[in-house]
Amino acid sequence: MTQSPPLADSLAGRTIAVLGGTGPQGRGLARRFAAAGLPVVIGSRSAERAEQTAAELSQAVGGATGGPTGGPVSGQDNAGAAAAGDIVVVAVPWEGHAELLEGLADRLAGKVVVDCVNPLGFDKQGVYALPVAEGSAAQQAAVLLPDATVVGAFHNVSAVLLDDPEVESVDTDVLVLGDVREATDLVRDLAGTIPGVRGVYGGRLRNAHQVEAFTANLISINRRYKAHSGLRITDV
Known part of the structure; x- marks a missing residue:
């Protein structure tokens, strides 16, 4: 895997927790963040499964002890990961999104929560967007986590490319949405730790x-x- 860009000052000392980190999207993001040198905590409904995934990623990125080629990776259940992370990425299936966040509201208070969940349905005609009462998964998260700062990001990045160690550069932009400038700037910096990826502000959470x-x-x-496929924003 190619060398990641230097970490932005905003990410210094920050631990990244990935809830749903044993699933395709969560695992791929965790791999890239750890490869960039960030401490990563894998969260899962099963602590044992999270620990197993963490051990695999540690070996892959050389970060078992926070070595020079990767950040340390550990695994806990989702509640433990939520408590351990400074920036918490939510990468769980849509079906369990609301229930999980309701139960973790206290642990996520005061933190930047990055929601990358896509409410999608599948039928014989293919894939389609599901209606969400709050407007979107990210807006639902903001309602359920009133004491956290919710940012939407990483919705359109291929999980396959993220988790493929043979892919050195992921050719895509990440749209970052939120209502707090400092938080969206922080998540743009986080996106930029992945080689080939650029974080681009995409508007307020209502978008x-x-x-x-x-x-x-x-x-x-x-x-x-x-x-x-991915997304590129031109003339920016």
């Missing part, structure tokens, strides 16, 4: 729906063209 829904279009593109 998260169309970004989440666009994943359905990308999945359709991938199926038709047998690709792992």
Whole structure:
């Protein structure tokens, strides 16, 4: 895996927790963050499964003890990971999104929570965006976590590319949405730790729906063209 860009000062001393870190998207993000030298805590419903995934990623990125090639990776249940992280990435299936966050509201208070969940449905015609009462998964998270700062990001990044150690550079931009400038800037810096990725401010949290829904279009593109498509913003 190619060398990651230097860490931004904003990320110094920050631990990244990934809830749902044993799933495809969460594992891929955890791999990239650890490869960049960030301490990572894998969260899962099963602490044993989280520990197993953490051990695998530690070996892959050389970060078992926070060595020169990667940050330390550990595993806990989702509650333990939420408590351990300074920046907490939510990468769980949509079906369990609300229940998980309701139960972790106290542990996530005062933290930056990065929601990358896409509410999608599948039928015989393919993939489509599901309606969400609050407007989007990110807005639902903001309602359920009133004492956290919620940012939407990483919705449109291929989990396959993220978790493939042979892919040195992930060719995509990440749209970052939120209502607090300092938090969106921080998450843009986090996106920039992944080689080839750039974080681009995409508007306030109320604009998260169309970004989440666009994943359905990308999945359709991938199926038709047998690709792992991404998004690039021009003239920025």
